[in-house]
Amino acid sequence: MATEPLSTGPTTRRTVLAGAAAVGLTAAMAGGAQAASAASGATGGGRHPVRELFGRLPDGTEVHRWTLENGGTRLRVLSYGGIVQSLEIPDRRGRYANVSLGFDNLDDYLKATTFFGALIGRYGNRIAGGRFTLDGRTYQLPLNDGQNTLHGGTLGYDKRVWDVEPFSGSSGVGLVLSYLSPDAEMGYPGTLTVKVTYTLTPRGSWRIDYHATTDRATVVNLTNHTYYNLAGEGSGDVYGHELTLDASRYTPVDPTLIPTGELARVAATPFDFRSGKTVGRDIRAGHPQLLRG
Template sequence: METSRRTILAAAAAAGLTVAATGTSHAAAHGRTPAKELFGKLADGTKVYRWTLANGGTRLKVLSYGGIVQSLELPDRHGRYTNVSLGFDNLDDYLTATTFFGALIGRYGNRIAKGRFTLDGKTHQLSVNDGENSLHGGAKGFDKRVWDVEPFANSSDVGLHLHYTSTDGEMGYPGTLRVTVTYTLTAHGDWRIDYTATTDKATVVNLTNHTYYNLAGEGSGGIYGHELALAAARFTPPEAGLIPTGEPAKVAGTPFDFRRAKTVGRDIRAGHEQLVTAKGFDHNWVLDKGITDRPEPCATLRDPESGRTLEIATTEPGVQFYSGNFLDGTLTGPSGRTYRQGDGLCLETQHFPDSPNQPSFPSTVLRPGETYRSSTAHTFSAR
């Protein structure tokens, strides 16, 4: 049974969260305007702030550094709250870690082979930071930039507009790219991400968010018992370096078939060559729905013990499911517990890896006069 509205209201009140409800006054629905506090400073003295959003029984904490989701608090089936995202309680760890915990990813989410692509007859060499490849925008991608943050609150929603301008040539990408990412918490506690971008030169763009989820709670252990469903009959198998071959493969009869919900760990050690290559799941699923104008359902994740459930809908044609394969016990979260392999997972909505070098994949090219748009919605419940 899903957690009742009354249970969420009571638990949220006890946790100091705001729950907007139908018929509440304009002021009451606002709750408090997103709260701002100093989180730390960069070496050059730049201040990094943490913003706290609370609405609909959900609390989200976001850093101006990297647009990082530092904490996501949700109730279980009994109304008990915990943080379900992996991360750190201090800025220094975010500055040195290479895990992309909770970050906004750009200009290009995922990998580009040899950090190189050709557009309109010109070859562009990107920052290489993953072997011989470029990963998540290069050595200093959007995850390592300080974003301008503009809070908002209306009669039902609260949120943040995050703005960043990536200059022509940054990390090797052509064109000055002006980006706005909006995080919204709705009156029902849903979390929506809306991305827009414009450019003054032809370029490639693929934006996403890299939150690591553990619906049992940050620091609680592994996610192999989580149940996952993906609405995808195909995936894009990669070769060495996790660069796709360019030929999607059917999931039927393989460990990659999540069309019916199954536990993450059921087949993860099945010995399939793709699982050996990636040390687990770290693959792009080709969503059956394709590119859509509005977010459509693509993934469901559930922790049977707590009942917490995450449903994802997106406009994107793909989702990268990463099972936390490279967490190695060297990082410690806010709980004081170390993160080991499989202690969190990512579901990154996206266009496909290496699309600029794969003519058969959906295009990621953005030209002057066009607007890049992408939206992903996260719906939370406790069953």
């Protein structure tokens, strides 16, 4: 998911972030969703999303769960945090597994610190010292990760109830999740209007599109925080999963996990996945950067 911080001009209202990510888990499961789709006779369009009550927040606000099905894939999403509660994909024999990690009740999500499946904003990852300067002005954010600000602050987008609009058609079925982040929320400048679209395509792929506009200069870095286990939840660790990354450099971090600015080469380090290897092969190699995780 290629997201990056962007800003508008001081008085211009325009799109500050528009990105797309296709989550190709169908291929990773050996085409199982496509096989299931063909076996069931499913065609484009899929089922219209279905809503149900999932729970209530302490103030009584209702949280709903939406179920989407298309191309053999089933996706369940919460209005709270835009959380992906489950992503079920069949293997080549049509046996389904939930390949995302999460909880089966709202209370666990409210207590968790893992950001399971959630939408992250206004700014994903850490901001050093919870402070940044934009157009000559310095902004201080709440600190929620030691001396830094993580994933937007103490009340990021993962803890907000989003407006949800379902859709279905020949291009897929999905949800448009909307959130209005007011000026100065968590210390960030500008009113930010955010829309995130989850789409299940007729081939069973899950696609995420991000779109945001602001009324003044700001910083934006949106993402989704789903954890995956392609063997299915409860199946053990992912150390045996094979991974290929076409990346020749990585960004080292300091002891508080803030990037140092260096672009280090992956060659001769545990971070070299260019030729593909299992996730766990070098995970206990004792590299200083691994020990900082």
